[in-house]
Amino acid sequence: MKKKIKSKKITTKPLKRESKNAHETPSKVDVSIEAGAGAKGKRAFSLIRGMHDILPREERYWKSFFHRAEQLADYFQFGRLETPLLEEASLFVRSLGRGTDVVEKEMYIFEDRDGTRVALRPEATASAVRAYIMHGLWNTPQPVKFWYYGPMFRHDRPQAGRFREFFQLGFETIGALDPAVDAELLLVAYTMYHDLGLPIELRINSIGTKPERERYSNELTNYYRSKRSYLCEHCRMRLTKNPLRLLDCKEEQCQPVKETAPQIIDWLEESSKSYFMKVLEYLDELSIPYLLDPYLVRGLDSYTHTVFELYPVGGTAGAQSELGGGGRYDGLIEEMGGKTTPAAGFALGMERSVSYLKQRVEEGALVLPEVGHHIFFAQLGEEARRRSLKVINELRKSGIRIAFNFFKNSLKSQLELAHNLKVPFVLILGQKEVQDTTVIIRDMESGVQEIVDQKKIESVLKKKLGLSA
Numbered sequence: 001m002k003k004k005i006k007s008k009k010i011t012t013k014p015l016k017r018e019s020k021n022a023h024e025t026p027s028k029v030d031v032s033i034e035a036g037a038g039a040k041g042k043r044a045f046s047l048i049r050g051m052h053d054i055l056p057r058e059e060r061y062w063k064s065f066f067h068r069a070e071q072l073a074d075y076f077q078f079g080r081l082e083t084p085l086l087e088e089a090s091l092f093v094r095s096l097g098r099g100t101d102v103v104e105k106e107m108y109i110f111e112d113r114d115g116t117r118v119a120l121r122p123e124a125t126a127s128a129v130r131a132y133i134m135h136g137l138w139n140t141p142q143p144v145k146f147w148y149y150g151p152m153f154r155h156d157r158p159q160a161g162r163f164r165e166f167f168q169l170g171f172e173t174i175g176a177l178d179p180a181v182d183a184e185l186l187l188v189a190y191t192m193y194h195d196l197g198l199p200i201e202l203r204i205n206s207i208g209t210k211p212e213r214e215r216y217s218n219e220l221t222n223y224y225r226s227k228r229s230y231l232c233e234h235c236r237m238r239l240t241k242n243p244l245r246l247l248d249c250k251e252e253q254c255q256p257v258k259e260t261a262p263q264i265i266d267w268l269e270e271s272s273k274s275y276f277m278k279v280l281e282y283l284d285e286l287s288i289p290y291l292l293d294p295y296l297v298r299g300l301d302s303y304t305h306t307v308f309e310l311y312p313v314g315g316t317a318g319a320q321s322e323l324g325g326g327g328r329y330d331g332l333i334e335e336m337g338g339k340t341t342p343a344a345g346f347a348l349g350m351e352r353s354v355s356y357l358k359q360r361v362e363e364g365a366l367v368l369p370e371v372g373h374h375i376f377f378a379q380l381g382e383e384a385r386r387r388s389l390k391v392i393n394e395l396r397k398s399g400i401r402i403a404f405n406f407f408k409n410s411l412k413s414q415l416e417l418a419h420n421l422k423v424p425f426v427l428i429l430g431q432k433e434v435q436d437t438t439v440i441i442r443d444m445e446s447g448v449q450e451i452v453d454q455k456k457i458e459s460v461l462k463k464k465l466g467l468s469a
């Protein structure tokens with residue numbers, strides 16, 4: 001027997017929090033704030049500063065990168081790694097190092113309800129390394145190759161190209177020290193843009209091993225100390241906290257000091273120089289153009305040997321135009337409690353990459369391939385509409401892409417839509433066709449219409465569209 005469904009009264013009052021949920025810690029959250037009750041639940045919400053929505057109209061740009069990453073990962077055998085957005089705060093403090101801007105100023109850190117200090121991830125390499133150690137992946141054939149895609153959080157000052165929540169797409173190879181690894185990563189990063197028709201400037205340098213970098217860092221500190229009075233306020237602080245970051249300064253007044261600063265390449269041992277030369281030879285072999293940048297250091301403590309950054313061609317070297325960067329981080333796995341394990345990787349910023357792609361499309365410099373529709377499906381009348389979704393779904397399974405709009409009722413308006421979409425054929429299903437189990441196929445160019453049995457639509461359409469049966 002059918003049960004009679006009672007219609008529930010729909011309330012517009014803000015929902016009160018469930019308090020008897022056994023899994024939850026008793027909440028001290030003020031529910032009136034949560035539900036916006038102060039304004040009777042009618043307040044129009046806006047975004048938190050530095051956050052942004054990605055609307056469906058932007059999807060084709062985002063998808064361009066995501067799909068390419070998927071294909072490249074598949075081809076070069078990088079496995080997708082998903083890690084939580086929330087991790088122990090100390091994970092990032094350890095991996096990024098104290099004295100870095102991200103740790104000192106930009107981390108979203110808070111105390112969880114059980115008192116644990118947690119952080120919204122500011123980047124994903126630390127999580128990848130945690131996963132590698134925690135799941136014993138060092139016990140599996142090396143190297144382990146990951147790729148990831150997802151949001152990162154940094155409480156930086158928002159401006160064009162800089163958000164507090166932004167997406168990164170990254171590749172990491174853990175467990176091998178070989179110039180081929182660096183070259184493969186560089187190839188993947190470069191191809192991501194190159195295959196989309198986006199010209200890229202690749203800047204590259206070597207910062208050697210930790211002891212080499214430490215010796216260089218001392219030399220750099222001595223040099224900058226002697227020029228202290230010419231430096232900006234920020235650089236004076238960097239002198240004691242993170243001297244390598246002095247070379248990243250974009251302030252006008254610090255540029256002349258940087259121009260005559262010692263270069264790290266002069267502090268590298270032969271073995272490090274030779275490693276770097278081999279990476280460059282790979283790039284030459286791959287015909288990937290690069291720019292040697294002796295002052296590119298990427299100030300994170302964990303970086304070693306190869307470091308690189310990607311810029312749009314014609315962009316300035318300012319922080320906001322940098323599309324992505326990466327390098328080798330041979331010391332990090334040990335630093336995070338694992339065995340001594342070499343590793344390398346890179347991360348690309350999606351917002352900036354999408355904005356570069358959009359700019360090129362808007363300038364007419366490139367065209368994104370459109371995934372169009374094969375046919376339009378027009379329905380007339382209540383019964384036909386009810387049947388339509390079933391027919392459309394059957395055709396979906398056969399790979400025919402169909403456009404339709406159930407909210408237009410007249411044939412005229414539906415044919416107009418079909419015309420705008422430039423589809424060659426329209427399927428028309430009316431009351432009569434529903435009864436006869438037929439459908440009309442209209443040729444949009446000649447206006448000729450033919451009646452086809454519903455069972456035969458797929459084969460007739462495939463023939464007309466030149467699709468394989």
Ligand code: AMP
Pocket residue numbers: 123154156161162163164165166168322323324325326347348349350351352
């Ligand atoms: P990083 O992890 O700092 O090496 O950054 C890698 C890439 O992520 C950069 O080159 C940017 O494209 C992007 N990125 C970093 N921070 C931000 C941010 N706050 N907003 C937008 N993109 C960012």
